[in-house]
Amino acid sequence: MRGRGAQSLVASPVLVGAVTVLITIISVFLAYNANRGLPFVPTYDLKAEIPGGSNLVAGNEVRLGGFRVGVVERIRPGVAEPGEQALKADNPQRAIAVVDLKLDKTVEQLPVDTRVQIRPRSALGLKYISLEPGRRDKTFPPGATIPLAQSMKPIELDDFFGIQNDEFRKNQRTVFEGYGTALAGRGTDINELIRDFRPFMAKLEPVMRNLSDRDTELMNFFVQAGRTSGQVAPVARTYASLFVNMGTTFEALSRHPDQLRGTIERARPTLDEGIESFRVQRPFLRDSADLAEELRPVAAEIERSMPRIASALEVGAPVQAKVPTLYENTERVFNSLDELAENPSTLLALSSLRRTVEVATPLVEYVSPYQTVCNYFVYWATGLGEHVSETVPGGTGQRSLSKSGNNTQDNRVNTTDGDRPADVPAHEHPRTARYPDGPKQALHGGAYSSAIDAQGNADCEVGQRGYAVGPNIPDGRYPPSNDETKGGGSHVVVNLPEFLSGPTYKGIELGIDNLRDVP
Numbered sequence: 001m002r003g004r005g006a007q008s009l010v011a012s013p014v015l016v017g018a019v020t021v022l023i024t025i026i027s028v029f030l031a032y033n034a035n036r037g038l039p040f041v042p043t044y045d046l047k048a049e050i051p052g053g054s055n056l057v058a059g060n061e062v063r064l065g066g067f068r069v070g071v072v073e074r075i076r077p078g079v080a081e082p083g084e085q086a087l088k089a090d091n092p093q094r095a096i097a098v099v100d101l102k103l104d105k106t107v108e109q110l111p112v113d114t115r116v117q118i119r120p121r122s123a124l125g126l127k128y129i130s131l132e133p134g135r136r137d138k139t140f141p142p143g144a145t146i147p148l149a150q151s152m153k154p155i156e157l158d159d160f161f162g163i164q165n166d167e168f169r170k171n172q173r174t175v176f177e178g179y180g181t182a183l184a185g186r187g188t189d190i191n192e193l194i195r196d197f198r199p200f201m202a203k204l205e206p207v208m209r210n211l212s213d214r215d216t217e218l219m220n221f222f223v224q225a226g227r228t229s230g231q232v233a234p235v236a237r238t239y240a241s242l243f244v245n246m247g248t249t250f251e252a253l254s255r256h257p258d259q260l261r262g263t264i265e266r267a268r269p270t271l272d273e274g275i276e277s278f279r280v281q282r283p284f285l286r287d288s289a290d291l292a293e294e295l296r297p298v299a300a301e302i303e304r305s306m307p308r309i310a311s312a313l314e315v316g317a318p319v320q321a322k323v324p325t326l327y328e329n330t331e332r333v334f335n336s337l338d339e340l341a342e343n344p345s346t347l348l349a350l351s352s353l354r355r356t357v358e359v360a361t362p363l364v365e366y367v368s369p370y371q372t373v374c375n376y377f378v379y380w381a382t383g384l385g386e387h388v389s390e391t392v393p394g395g396t397g398q399r400s401l402s403k404s405g406n407n408t409q410d411n412r413v414n415t416t417d418g419d420r421p422a423d424v425p426a427h428e429h430p431r432t433a434r435y436p437d438g439p440k441q442a443l444h445g446g447a448y449s450s451a452i453d454a455q456g457n458a459d460c461e462v463g464q465r466g467y468a469v470g471p472n473i474p475d476g477r478y479p480p481s482n483d484e485t486k487g488g489g490s491h492v493v494v495n496l497p498e499f500l501s502g503p504t505y506k507g508i509e510l511g512i513d514n515l516r517d518v519p
Helices: 013-032 157-162 166-183 187-212 218-253 257-305 307-342 345-374 376-387 505-510
Strands: 044-050 061-064 067-079 095-103 115-120 127-132 390-392 395-397
Touching: 044 067, 044 115, 257 307, 345 376
Parallel strands: 061 127
Antiparallel strands: 044 095, 061 067, 067 095, 115 127, 390 395
C-alpha cells in the first residue's frame, strides 16, 4: 500500500492569497514609513533648536554635504534658554521650535559645533535641514540637543517679496518677463558671450585693482556723486526736458545722415589743427602762469596797502568779462548809425521833424500847463502798458474788451428791464466779481471832465485812482447791501457831483492846486 504524498504549498489557493496580501501590507507599511525611517533599523537620534518652524513637516529630509542622512521625526514648540541680555529685558522668554532628527548611524558622533540650517528644496515651499559638521573633537551623544545659537533660519523668498508693495511686485514681474523673453532661445549667444568675456576679464583685472587701491579714493567719487544728485534733484524736471529736447535734436540730425557724416569726418582734422595750435599756445600759457605767480605777492600787497583799488579791481573783474559783449553790441550800434547816416531819406526825415516841432510848439505851450496840473498823459500811458499786453502770435495785442453779459444778474447793462443801475454786493470787488456764466457788472460814468475849472483850480477827476466815495456823492448811489438780488454795494457812479476833485496825489506833492502855480 502506497503512502499519501506531501501536499505542495502553491497547491492551496487560500494560502497563496494570504501570503500575497501579507506581502502587500508589509510593502505599503514600509513605503508609508520610508520618510520616517525604516523600522528595526538603528538610528542616531538628535534634537535641534531652530528659530521657527519654517514650514517644516515630519518626514522632511536631513542632508549632510548634499546627501540624505536622515529625516525629521517630529516638530514641537519650545522655549529658548534666556541669555544674559535677555534676563535684563522685560520678556526674557522666546518661543522656538524643537526638531527631533532621526539620522543614519554613518554620521554618528557629530561634533558639538555642528551648525543647522533650513534650506529650500524647491520653489514650491518644500524644505530640508542641512547639517554642517564642525571641527571640534567633542561630539554629540545620542539624544543630545543642538543649541539655538548654532541654528540659522534663512530669509525666505516669499518673505522678501512680502515686504514690497504691489507696484514693486508688478514692476518686478515685468522685469523678469522681459529678461525671460530676452534670454529665451539664446543659449548659444550666451556661450559665445562668456567665451568673449575671457580676454575682457583678463584686461579688467588690473583696472579693478587700480580702482580698489586706497590712493584712487574711489569712495570720494560716490560721495561727490551723491552730492551731485542732491544738487540736481531740484532741477530734475529741467534735465528731463533737456533729454527730451536732445532726443528731438538727435532725431532731426538722423534725418540728414550725409551731412552728419561729413561733420564727423571734418571733426578729426579740426581737432588735429587745435592740437597743433596748442603747441604754439603752450609757451605763452606757461609764461602767463609764471607772470601770474610773480604778481601774486604784489596783488596781496595791493589788498593790504590800497584797499580801495583792490575793491575796485574786485568789482571790475566780472565787469571786464562782459566787456567783449558790450563791444560787440556797440559795434552793431555804430554800424546801424552809419547805415542811417548813409540813407538819403534820413536828411528828409530830420527836415520834416523840424517842421513838425515848429507846428506842434503852440499846441504844446497851450497844453503843458494843464498837463502839469493833472498829468493826464502819464495816467493814460501807465494804463497803456496793461492795455496792449495780451500775448499773441508775433507779439502782443489789445486785451481790454467790454465785459460780456451774464444771464444771472438782476440789473445789468445789457438788459432793458432793469430798475436800477448795475451794481455788485458790498463785499465783492466790481472788477473780479463773477457769476458762473460771466462777470458781474457795475456802472461807472462821468469819467471825462476838464482838468481845471473856469478859475484855474485843479479838478483832476480822470487822474484819480479808484471810485468816488463818501456822503457828498448821493446821486446814483444805494445803501450798501450783500443781497445778490438788490446789489447796492455803492460801486455805482453815474453823475459826478458839482464840486472839485482837487489835484492828483502827484499834484499834491508838487503843491500845484491852480493853473497860476505852474512855473
